[in-house]
Amino acid sequence: MHFLSRTQAIFAFGAVVMVLVVLELVRRRRLSEEYALLWVLSSVAMAALGFSTPLLQAITRSLGILYESSTAFAFGVTFGIVMLLYLSIRLSRLGREHHALVRELALLGHEVERLRAHPPDSRGNG
Amino acid sequence: MTAARVLVVIPAHDEAESLPHTLDEVRERAPGVTVLVVDDGSGDRTADVARAASIPVVRHAFNLGVGGALQTGFRFAIAGGYDVAVQLDADGQHDPADLAAVVAPVAAGSLDVAIGSRYLRPTGYHAPLTRRLGMRLFSALTRLMIGQPIADTTSGFRAYGRRVMEVCQHDLPQDFPDAPLLIALSRRGFRIGEVPVHMRERRAGRSFYTFSRSLYYPYKNLLASLMAMLQRP
Numbered sequence: 001m002h003f004l005s006r007t008q009a010i011f012a013f014g015a016v017v018m019v020l021v022v023l024e025l026v027r028r029r030r031l032s033e034e035y036a037l038l039w040v041l042s043s044v045a046m047a048a049l050g051f052s053t054p055l056l057q058a059i060t061r062s063l064g065i066l067y068e069s070s071t072a073f074a075f076g077v078t079f080g081i082v083m084l085l086y087l088s089i090r091l092s093r094l095g096r097e098h099h100a101l102v103r104e105l106a107l108l109g110h111e112v113e114r115l116r117a118h119p120p121d122s123r124g125n126g
Numbered sequence: 127m128t129a130a131r132v133l134v135v136i137p138a139h140d141e142a143e144s145l146p147h148t149l150d151e152v153r154e155r156a157p158g159v160t161v162l163v164v165d166d167g168s169g170d171r172t173a174d175v176a177r178a179a180s181i182p183v184v185r186h187a188f189n190l191g192v193g194g195a196l197q198t199g200f201r202f203a204i205a206g207g208y209d210v211a212v213q214l215d216a217d218g219q220h221d222p223a224d225l226a227a228v229v230a231p232v233a234a235g236s237l238d239v240a241i242g243s244r245y246l247r248p249t250g251y252h253a254p255l256t257r258r259l260g261m262r263l264f265s266a267l268t269r270l271m272i273g274q275p276i277a278d279t280t281s282g283f284r285a286y287g288r289r290v291m292e293v294c295q296h297d298l299p300q301d302f303p304d305a306p307l308l309i310a311l312s313r314r315g316f317r318i319g320e321v322p323v324h325m326r327e328r329r330a331g332r333s334f335y336t337f338s339r340s341l342y343y344p345y346k347n348l349l350a351s352l353m354a355m356l357q358r359p
Contacts, residue, residue, distance in 0.1 A: 103198045107198060109184070
């Protein structure tokens with residue numbers, strides 16, 4: 001039977017706590033299910049690596065990494081990079097949508113001003 | 127053939143000081159043209175100044191950049207049934223006496239975009255060395271990518287035809303609609319040409335090209351130009 005090293009234990013329990021925190025944030029409507037999915041999947045992967053020493057060792061050997069803890073950190077860093085890229089893509093899209101809304105609002109504001117200044121009735125065609 | 131309906135779009139960000147003179151000049155030197163001021167999130171009285179001159183104003187809630195202001199102008203022009211939209215700077219750099227020359231090839235249908243160029247003939251315009259180098263770089267890049275020499279890729283004095291407006295109302299670089307826009311439009315088959323104009327120093331206010339922007343501009347335009355070349359027309 002394999003016993004967890006201290007690093008593995010911290011890693012595994014940290015991942016479990018992370019899943020619980022994410023689920024609680026979703027329950028409170030402070031995090032959408034879409035973003036929660038990425039966090040939950042990564043946390044589950046981290047927990048699996050933390051709790052399963054053979055799995056961690058097998059991945060470490062196959063990737064040619066010297067220490068198991070480095071494998072766990074590599075997974076964490078990879079997830080961080082992927083998440084940042086994903087958020088950058090989302091932000092770019094939100095920026096475009098945001099700009100489109102500002103332009104639309106500006107044109108509608110002008111239309112409201114114009115109608116207030118020249119109501120259809122005053123032109124005799126309303 | 128009926129005369130083309132022309133809308134002059136003036137993007138303005140904190141231009142309350144120079145805008146009255148620009149609007150007076152447009153009225154004096156290009157009588158009869160319709161003007162729209164797009165107040166791009168100004169913190170000063172830009173919108174009030176335009177309203178006081180009885181010019182329609184469309185106000186952005188915050189600053190989007192020249193491209194964003196131009197897009198709003200295009201949307202306004204399309205809704206109003208205009209055939210040509212002319213971009214004119216609020217700072218007094220562009221002489222409205224050149225409006226007719228810039229509009230003419232687009233109104234006649236021989237070009238889709240006419241650029242008012244300060245480099246086709248000697249006009250006495252002197253840009254700082256770094257800006258001149260940047261202009262040369264993007265001029266060379268544009269020539270390489272579209273196979274057509276454009277001497278003044280950064281000119282903000284341009285006339286756009288209806289079809290260009292229809293395309294650009296949905297897709298236009300928000301901050302610097304310069305070389306990348308010209309490359310993208312050329313790849314879509316739009317005809318671009320230059321018309322010699324006279325350009326002056328800005329009358330008041332701050333230049334759009336602050337120090338941080340002058341560092342960001344080459345990077346952004348270079349990347350956007352390459353992407354415009356790689357995108358499907």
